[in-house]
Amino acid sequence: MTAKKIDGRAMAKEVREEVKVSVAKRIAAGKPKPGLATVLVGSDPASEVYVGMKKRMCENLGMNSFAHTLEADASQEEVEALVSKLNADPAVNGILVQLPLPDHLDEEKILQAVDITKDIDGFHPINIGRLAQKGRESLFVPCTPNGCLVMLDKSGVDLEGANAVVLGRSNIVGMPMALLLVKRNATVTICHSRTKNLPEICAEADILIAAVGRAEMVKKEWVKPGAVVIDVGTHRIDDDTKEKGYYLTGDVAFDEVSEVADAVSPSPGGVGPMTIAMLMRNTLRAAEIQQD
Numbered sequence: 001m002t003a004k005k006i007d008g009r010a011m012a013k014e015v016r017e018e019v020k021v022s023v024a025k026r027i028a029a030g031k032p033k034p035g036l037a038t039v040l041v042g043s044d045p046a047s048e049v050y051v052g053m054k055k056r057m058c059e060n061l062g063m064n065s066f067a068h069t070l071e072a073d074a075s076q077e078e079v080e081a082l083v084s085k086l087n088a089d090p091a092v093n094g095i096l097v098q099l100p101l102p103d104h105l106d107e108e109k110i111l112q113a114v115d116i117t118k119d120i121d122g123f124h125p126i127n128i129g130r131l132a133q134k135g136r137e138s139l140f141v142p143c144t145p146n147g148c149l150v151m152l153d154k155s156g157v158d159l160e161g162a163n164a165v166v167l168g169r170s171n172i173v174g175m176p177m178a179l180l181l182v183k184r185n186a187t188v189t190i191c192h193s194r195t196k197n198l199p200e201i202c203a204e205a206d207i208l209i210a211a212v213g214r215a216e217m218v219k220k221e222w223v224k225p226g227a228v229v230i231d232v233g234t235h236r237i238d239d240d241t242k243e244k245g246y247y248l249t250g251d252v253a254f255d256e257v258s259e260v261a262d263a264v265s266p267s268p269g270g271v272g273p274m275t276i277a278m279l280m281r282n283t284l285r286a287a288e289i290q291q292d
């Protein structure tokens with residue numbers, strides 16, 4: 001068996017096209033351009049790359065972007081003051097605080113300071129709290145897990161009653177992913193670093209979401225024949241034999257897992273592009289919530 005490839009790149013393109021059309025319609029109707037503000041504290045190279053990608057994507061889709069960078073030693077008060085200013089700015093519909101923040105800052109307080117109607121990352125405690133409650137809906141859902149869900153939906157995977165295993169319980173991926181799957185009536189098991197018999201538990205999954213942050217940890221034996229596997233992991237592995245001196249991979253050993261799974265998302269080319277597309281969709285949604 002050779003698994004179908006869940007093409008996140010192509011799916012993300014579809015989402016971006018939908019967003020672009022909706023943005024153009026809003027502008028044609030005389031509404032302001034949706035605007036995304038990013039807040040970067042310090043000069044972490046990976047974070048700078050992510051912020052740059054988000055800025056370019058906004059421009060491509062006809063949205064405004066406002067990039068704010070503070071010094072690495074910015075105080076809690078400075079960061080919160082910037083967030084307050086952006087909360088009050090009508091040109092800013094969505095606010096993204098680039099994580100991780102430097103250790104001296106209180107991340108929870110800063111995320112809590114973001115106006116809930118501008119919380120396009122979905123990390124405000126009220127949005128996360130609503131995700132965890134039956135019968136309640138968050139205004140925004142975190143982009144990476146929501147992207148995984150859209151990939152499952154676009155692949156025609158039936159979530160109702162399915163056994164889903166989420167490998168990882170972080171605030172930004174694993175936990176909201178598990179909550180989203182429960183909301184969609186899957187039966188969910190959450191695994192983490194203290195889980196016993198990890199391969200056996202993963203091998204029970206109809207749907208396996210790998211967000212563990214360990215390169216190619218999920219092997220063929222961990223996957224039930226016919227399962228659907230979504231690889232959230234992103235790793236850059238140094239390799240002198242490659243032209244660039246490195247290669248990119250995920251949390252899943254893609255080739256061998258493809259021998260048993262029904263469908264697998266690759267990394268790169270899977271969840272990554274979908275995450276940014278979801279961010280753009282949330283920014284548009286923020287503009288709709290605030291202006292319509």
Ligand code: NAP
Nearest residue numbers: 144168169170173192193211212213232233234271272275
């Ligand atoms: P994280 O905060 O480091 O969380 C990793 C999770 O995996 C934790 O819950 C941890 O358990 C668990 N874990 C670690 N080692 C384990 C092991 N040996 N056995 C079992 N569980 C283990 O990572 P994250 O932020 O969720 O990110 C996960 C991966 O996704 C990373 O590769 C990251 O780069 C990638 N990512 C990609 C995107 C994207 O857009 N494509 C976005 C975000 C993240 P404990 O809770 O017990 O520590």
